[in-house]
Amino acid sequence: MLTKLWRSVVGNGACRARHTLRAYNGTNKAAFSVASPDKVDVQIPVAVSPEVAKKHGFEVIKEEFVKEYGSNCVLYRHTGTGAELMSVHSADENKTFGAVFRTPVEDSTGVPHILEHSVLCGSRKYPIKEPFVELMKSSLNTFLNAFTYPDRTCYPVASCNTRDFYNLVDVYLDAVFYPRCAEKSNPENVKIFEQEGWHHELDSPDPSQLQYKGVVFNEMKGVYSSPDSVLGRVCQQALFPEITYGVDSGGDPRYITDLTYEQFCDFHSDFYHPSNTRFWFYGDDDPETRLEILSNYLKDFEANQAGVEKSRVLTQKKFTEPRTVTDYYAVSESEDPSQAGQQKAYVNVNWVLEDDVFDLETQLAFGFLDFILLGTSGSPLRKALIDSGLGEAVCGGGLEDELRQPTFSIGLKGVESSSEENLKKVETLVLETLESLAEKGFSDSSIEAALNTIEFSLRENNTGSFPRGLSLMLRSMQAWIYDKDPLEPLKWEDQLEGFKAKLKEQTPTKLFGDLIRKYLIDNPHRVTVNLLPNTALQAELDGEEQGKLDELRKGMTDEDMQELMRKTQELKTHQETPDPAEALKCIPTLDLADIPKESQEIPSSLRELTSGGEKVDILSHDIFTNDVVYAEFAFDMSSVPKHLLYLIPLFCRCLTEMGTTKEDFVELTERIGRKTGGLSAYSFTSALKDEDKPSAYIIVRGKSTKDKFGDYCEIVEDIIQNVELDNKERFKQMVLETIAGQEAAMVGRGHTYAIGRLHAQRDTASAAGEYMGGVANYHAMKGLAEKLDADWDQVHNDLKLLKNAIFKKKGMLVNLTADEKTLTSIDKDVAGFVDSLPDVGQAPSDQGSLLWYEGKDSGLLLPKQNELLVVPTQVNYVGKCTNMYKDTPYKQHGSSVVISKYLSTTWLWDRVRVVGGAYGGFCSFDNTSGHFSFMSYRDPNLSKTIDNYDGSTNFLKELTLDKDELTKSIIATMGDIDSYQLPDSKGYTAFMRHLLKVTDEERQQRRDEILSTKLQDFKDFGDALQSALEANSQVCAVTSKDMAKQAEEERKDLGFVTSQVL
């Protein structure tokens, strides 16, 4: 329960393999989003009486008030089917529902994952192609997705609007219990399985064109291209060889094609049954309505005990001896001879900690141990690994306790793989470090820091944009899914007090030493995984797939080929034919009248603080934050010279991870942990509307309780004035970690790199961003790593220059979020902090190097060209970009938000995802800069995807849209704009609007325009987009070597510039 929490604070570690239905769409809605109103007079709904429950077919098993979340929780059992329901009554308006099934598997065909996708493709009451997409297009949801875990499948939805919420619940319930995909009586339904899972495709009479297609098939190819995911899977399978975790529930592309439609339907009838369901309701809606809704579905089922038995998750018997497993990940052959043989291994040491789920006490204690060992860059196990120089970055996420048996994993990536001896050193180091920590214990300050950090995070319960109700559901499920008490994981307060008392009584050295010995050092269920690079693996995998297709081809007659072509065409036609407008009306929706006309304002006041010869802007937001202060200090980047932009991200990391001249970085990290709820520094850049000058800031952001705010300011003052910049070795570690992180990101999130390149051809802010975080930054980091020893003096001087140039009162802005009384009480601390800064910074001698900040240095922009960036991958990320304001008369208008969302969820979803087989395809329009961008995610196609992008304009121009459809798309857009926000993000949103100079009047105008969007707006937008694309547009794709060659051939007209990046 703790690991997840501290990760959200520290932002660390990889998450367990979990496949989500919807890809991240990368759109930024901060500039226009509006907060929901603050609650006054909170009232928690009272649970229904047992008699009323009985009337609906439910009996109460347990009822309890959980003080940690101010919620009354009632656990019910449906007497007819045995289905369980946790009904959580709280004052939270962000209502959440979930249906969770236990879905263990015996093979790696990915059947639960394909089913997770498929059930949302039409059902009894909603007989259309994709009700899920219709909800995306028409509802006010604050969450809409589905997850496949190694042993369960979850269907969660959330909304703040009660009517909308119940609509979502009904579509989801009908989808899971009555999906068309598992309805064998209609042969048409197999198409859903083929589309979402896999099928043979043949487009032309040329048999060599025969291939496998399918959304999950392709999604998993993308997953299997990422070495970090490969590592996670190999470790899990090595730890649990005899149970369901020993195979891949997401699906291994090599075995997905073994799955038959018959097996798929059987899996549904076995596991998607009320007897095997755990339902979750959370929020401020009416308790009885929940029972009514469920009982309407459950009354038609009888208990299915056989399915329940079959769904039980077994445990892995503990090993008696530690093991070592060697496996491989694919890398491309380097064309640069100096790089040959440099490809590095992953070494990860893993344990299964317990025979079953941890008891609460151990879970809490181990959660603390995990944080103390690994939680910050100064934590001793993490630090020992990095300091050893054996690898480039830490891998393995420490404690994982979401599955039946908790595990612990830690290791290094970027390990020199030429000798086995060297690999062995990592394991030895991990074991020896644990041994010495068990012996010597931990410093008092590190334990105090861990206590404060974890307690702060539990009390703040800041789940970001994730609904709180969903976060609670997932936590509760860790016990509930294994037939244990669902409320236990939510009750941390007494456990925490007990733990603190035990710490005092036993001494931390004894308590943690015992845990380390019992669960790690003396635990024989340990597997060391060596994951080695293999340049032949990709060809082998491709060969294996081709071999299977060859085999099939051999057995096919000409008639078979014809038949397959016909079926391919039939599937495509089916996919491309929209549902009739009449059919779409089955999806319940709201009226425009349900949407408030006025945009909601976030309380903000701006004042000037005069200090020395400067005036500093103080922006503050009077919002109830439960005694926490959220504070941002923003420093403009006007005196950062162009040639040092590449150092900015490292410089920001130095601030919190290098220590100060007074304390080393371990002491500093601990002080941050003891006194604050987290602190970070990063850069922010954005184009401004109608200005060449970008908005560019270094932001120091953090939070603390009201009474520790003075300490927080003192820490910020310390790090910006006295940051230690002399530690070359530490700096080098950060450079190597940065490179390792970028390499993983380029393979896993290639679309963000592609789109970053395209924007960097267009505006100063994006070009600066490319040097600070894109492919250009990656090249700079590689160069820096090579010459760091020789050039350290220069680099060191550059870092000092940045420090003296950036931190100053001039151009500075302070943003504070807390209630008014708290804000008043911290005035003095804020003033003291501002006074401590110099009035103006030290500008570099070469004034020409600062012209970029004025938007006057066109040399910063990347050349306008079409690019292919080659990395080792089995899938593509295709970007295309143009600007709507530059070559067309198009003017900023609210309807553009509706139109780009509509385009993403219709044309692009259908062509790029459904027909094309990519995991995601979407577009975004940046209202500020005018950039219009298309992106695809884990895409099997490249040229075809570009054609589909170009086809958008005709789609818009020829669109017919009845009033209902138009209303739906407006409502869905308003759902994004009025998205639910926790207090800290309200304050932060207002701060972003201030930096981007977006006024409340302007927001109201956009809102009016959105609400009055007409069909003609779509057509006009299509015209303008077409002119813009024709006048000036570029493509950039992250792709493999082979696919790059093919694209160069197919699209000679684009004159691609190809470069191997990894």
Ligand SMILES: [Zn+2]
């Ligand atoms: Zn998926």
